[in-house]
Amino acid sequence: MTQRLRVHRMGEASIDRIESVAVEEPLEIRVAALPDQGIPAGGNPLRPPSTTVTTTMRLPGDDFDLTLGHLVAEGLIGSGEDVATMMHCTDTGPDGSPTFNVVEVTLAAGVSLRRPITERTEVATSACGVCGSTSVDDLLAALPHSPSTDDASVSLTAIHAGMTAMRERQKVFEATGGVHAAALLDPQGRLLAVREDIGRHNAVDKIIGWAAREGSLPLRGHALLVSSRAGFEIAQKAAVAGVPVLACVSAATTLAVEVAERSGVTLLGFVREPRATAYTHPRRVPPPDPGL
Structure with missing residues (x-):
């Protein structure tokens, strides 16, 4: 996704022109697990309570690939089969228009996250990698495939x-x-x-x-x-x-x-x-x- 902006080119000849700039927006990833024992009173069976996993700055597009890949790469799930649904939430910007900057994941029945996510509930910059592993030893011990x-x-x-x-x-x-x-x-x-x-x-x-x-x-x-x-x-x-x-x-x-x-x-x-x-x-x- 790109956006056209007016810029001022400087050098041998200074001119104003329109150039394409890459769009940078946040993506919040939320995960919800289907309850094992029914739905709490007043709950929505189609929208179980969700928890924010992380917020990362990204180029909008392929958001479901990014979400699923992040959950796998962080060791939170094992494969795509661990996910029942993914959807963009209907969040809106200051002008009232949808932003599509929140993806909510519902885990498949009987699936839970493989580790706690409290350490991942911070904002991740575009240069951040895995922040939850404290050492290479921890990473290697948790590898699902060698x-x-x-x-x-x-x-x-x-x-x-x-x-x-x-x-x-x-x-x-x-x-x-x-x-x-x-x-x-x-x-x-x-x-x-x-x-x-x-x-x-x-x-x-x-x-x-x-x-x-x-x-x-x-x-x-x-x-x-x-x-x-x-x-x-x-x-x-x-x-x-x-x-x-x-x-x-x-x-x-x-x-x-x-x-x-x-x-x-x-x-x-x-x-x-x-x-x-x-x-x-x-x-x-x-x-x-x-x-x-």
Whole structure:
């Protein structure tokens, strides 16, 4: 989503012009569980009481993917099957028009959140990742799927081609230059989905949410591409989703390398044709055949 604004360009020639700017708005994620023993007096069976999980700043669009991906990546639910419904609440802005900035999730019958959410009821910025894990040890102990047992093989050629295809589908970035993207390659190197957001972690959540809706978790044999650096939160989300290969355009941080090394994720940085830097587990990206 973009908005057209009047700006003043400065330089050799100063001019006023209209440019597209990426929209940044909050998204509040609420979760409600169906009661096990009926509905309280005066309650609404279609709208059980909900609790706010988090509020994150995001690029509007693909909100259900973002919501579902966030719940999975944070370890609050295990898969898309844990969710019965998702809906935008009818919240309104100062002018009385709907904002679509609240998504309410109702968990499937018999499902409850896998951990308390009190520590996640803060506002998350577009750069925030997992704030609930206190250490890498806690993260690794809670992994639902271990990428370390995945014997995937993804060629560097396929990764570079995927990065190019992802860039070609970044429509909001093309218009504004102000958003990140994440994409998913299947085991055959085909681009399955691309999502954009102002926050790199939100873009990854949108991809994981898409995969959860498709029933594709864990993402064995797949490669996750991200148009940013590889920080802790990106490596954490890849590990939780069971992604064996994580490829990022820019550098990796020390914590990202530690998470990838210990969880068994192949972490690539500086993925810019014809090169890439392998920080961990390079065996999954075989060198090009010199005879080709």
